[in-house]
Amino acid sequence: MAKYCREVQEWIEEEIEKPVDEWIEKRVKKCKKKKCKKWCLCCNKWFCWIETTFEKVVKWVVVTVGKWVTRTVCEVVHTTLDIIGLFLGLIFSIPLIGRLIKELWNLISEVANRILGVLDLILCIFGVSWTKKLRICIIILRDEKNTPTSTPEKLKPEIKKAQEIYRNAANIHLIVEGIYTVDNASPSSNLDVGCGFNGWIEDLGLVGSYYERVANSKCFDSNSQRLTGWAAPVIVFAVRSVTGTAAGCSLGPFSDYVTIEGANPECLAHEIGHACTLPHNSEKNNLMNPTCGGTKLNKLQKCILRNSRHVTFI
Ligand SMILES: [Zn+2]
Structure with a gap:
């Protein structure tokens, strides 16, 4: 496994996934704190819950799946280039x-x-x-x-x-x-x-x-x-x-x-x-x-x- 691809994955996790998770977590907490509007059977809390669930799904599809697709593509391209580099290295060593x-x-x-x-x-x-x-x-x-x-x-x-x-x-x-x-x-x-x-x-x-x-x-x-x-x-x-x-x-x-x-x-x-x-x-x-x-x-x-x-x- 290429170290570089692992570093890219860690960068995505640290710089993108973690802040998005924290943002969603804050939104979930806000929803929980909202006072229930009894006249509509707590509809405000329900809407809030639907919103955060939708955000979690979007985050999973875009960030989590995106992260693994990036890692897989990176590994394939990286390994191919490593092998090409190895052969070119033989020419460079003449x-x-x-x-x-x-x-x-x-x-x-x-x-x-x-x-x-x-x-x-x-x-x-x-x-x-x-x-x-x-x-x-x-x-x-x-x-x-x-x-x-x-x-x-x-x-x-x-x-x-x-x-x-x-x-x-x-x-x-x-x-x-x-x-x-x-x-x-x-x-x-x-x-x-x-x-x-x-x-x-x-x-x-x-x-x-x-x-x-x-x-x-x-x-x-x-x-x-x-x-x-x-x-x-x-x-x-x-x-x-x-x-x-x-x-x-x-x-x-x-x-x-x-x-x-x-x-x-x-x-x-x-x-x-x-x-x-x-x-x-x-x-x-x-x-x-x-x-x-x-x-x-x-x-x-x-x-x-x-x-x-x-x-x-x-
Ligand atoms: Zn010097």
């Missing part, structure tokens, strides 16, 4: 040509999703920013001796910190779709990765190919979102080391994954920001300061972040 197509596809889907979300971008500029969601799927690599580069327990404090930063700075609910560990030892070139131009070159070769294959199998449930880019989780690889001073790396809109050092995951929130196209910022307490120690975002950064393909309402 070094050079497949990787180039994937980078280009990432860029196109980023631009397309930003254009589609332009209305929300304008609202954000004018100060309206309803809660949005951002998903991540974490994959822990294993070194040559089969030892994981990190553990879920080690990552949890940084996940919590990232969730607080995104909630406070941009009203974004950061959802962890899953934390998985690869089954076998990872190639050394994937354990110690480059960044910047080197990272880009590596992404086009066997390094990018391995990440693509692992993401497709471990985060299978999100293949459909990764296919279109919309609501696609940022895939976070916990590696052994990242070349350079920072403990993480992202290729921005060219890729849908980031790398963080498993033993030192302090750059998690920062790299997710890069994945959502945020560049570096020199303000000391800014999230996008290269030191990875900041927590704040300015208004422009907030709106750019919220307009990313990774950040959606449902």
